[in-house]
Amino acid sequence: MQDPFPIPPVPWLAELVQPWCDRFNLTTLPLHIHEVVAAALLYSVVFWPISPLISHFLAPDHYSKLPRKRRLNWDAHVVSMVQSCLINALAIWVILVDDERRAMTWEERIWGYTGGCALIQALAAGYFLWDLIVTSLNLDVFGIGTLAHAMAALLVYSLGFRPLVNYYSPIFILWELSTPFLNIHWFMDKMGMTGTRAQLYNGFLLLGSFFTCRLLFGTYHSYCVMGDFWRATRSPPGIEKLVSSSMAFADEGATVPVWAALAYLSSNLTLNFLNFYWFFKMISAVRKRFQPAKGAVEPVTEVEVDLSTVVASIPEKAQPRRRKA
Template identity: 30%
Template sequence: MNFLDYLIEGLLAVPAPRIWSNKIIPGIRASGWIQSDALLNNLHSIFAWFVFPKVSQWKIDSLLAEEKAKDIKVEHKYSRNQRAKSLSNQAALHLVSFLQTIIVLYLSIAFLISNERGVIPYPDPASRIFADTRETRVICIFAIGYFIWDALISAAYSTLPFVMHGVVSTAMYAIGIKPYLQYYAPVFLIFELSNPFLNIRWFASKYLPSENRLASRFQLFNNLIFLVTFFLGRIAWGWYQIVCLCYDFYMVSDDPIYLYWDSLIIVAGNLVLDVLNAYWFKTMVGVAIKAIKGGAQKKREDVKKAC
């Protein structure tokens, strides 16, 4: 086992508090708000995975703020402290997001490789829709906590489309832990493949010197990887897998345990995410083209001045 395996197993092994088991879960079960026993039995693990990044964020934010404060001069201390606090808070958010993404991608890619090798086989539509394994339950647990955190952070710091992304994703993975459609949990988490490079891009833009040629080339290389992985993970892979999902739904639609409304929510949610991803990719490509044209124009102007 490597470090990530130990971290994941440690988070899953966190016991439920007595009040959680004796009061909260029976109350939720009695209210009918959550009917899935699988979801109720793992709710404390989802909560632990949601709280873990928040605690990590506070700790990282505190350490970064202390380090940044050492470089702040006495004059204009309040405004500089505010800026340092804001930057350190953003850095903590991006670092936690980076670590979370690494964990969910690690789980998802390991599962897909095992499935490809036949270690965890899903040979037919029925198994892909109805099968329930520990590996896929764990992936759903981490995905729910990840997207709850993502939705709340987006509500506080970002725009409506990002909030929608977090809310829709949370709903879809909550359906997956029923259990239902668990095979597709790691499949659609490949959407997050570009996220580490997005966070690296933020750190590079804030902390690397823009006038340094090596730093500029690193940022350009990272931005190219980000665009490529965004297209491959969210556009090419995403649209292909929604077709596969609809085919599997069609093949099992006569099964008595087929969940019509849940399936409809999953398909509609994925279509919303696919449209958002296409819109974001179009926007990013437009920004990249504009930047390239601007750089070429500046180079021509510099040549004219030199002449």
């Protein structure tokens, strides 16, 4: 599949990053660097001024009273909402229409490349580039943990430009199908809608999408990518495999670097473990919102987990807070 992005590669931008790409063996990044930059600019504009303008219009009684730190956190959730909806829709579209991707062998799933999969990779990298910049400029708000997450996620997504497991980029992005419901849940809490019927229905959608996309769909494909990596360590591609157009960037006898495989698999396994942990914590948090209060004041733990995206990334944050029932 050809890259569906409507803007062609920018020659001067590709030449600018070419030395770095050669040094770190990011072979396909020059073809998609303009998409990474475009995504980062899009999310920057959503963060400011679009989010403040829309939030002042839709929730003037809530947004205008927020202090600086909570307002920045609100705007970051707006970006997360836009990013998750956009990239989920594009990932589903690529999975459905990319016939070349669908016909890939295990060798092509490891070393192969299609423009559609690379576009998803680039948009995800652009989001984490934006995340890294915003977190660095507002470290007092988002904390060192979020900064570490942004750096690690950007590193992992960049591996796809070697290319490496380019095939799996739209699959693991679909873990984010639960993120819109999580953001809605978060906004309802901030707007005084905790415990409402609307939040209950959204909670069912959140738990159902999280269980289906992350625990079932995600765990199964984590098993698949581990199997492909295992085959790659035992049988590198031969010359007969390189005639495929999707293997245009692979070399005969290519191997997967140990550090790259460990970085990808360790982050994937870590997130899979946390997915199960988060699921049970979310069940507990949703239940507490709808349990009758036993007294005038009953502490309720609100577990916030910003699940931004990704294919094989590290959790952004999980910050417990207490609120009155």
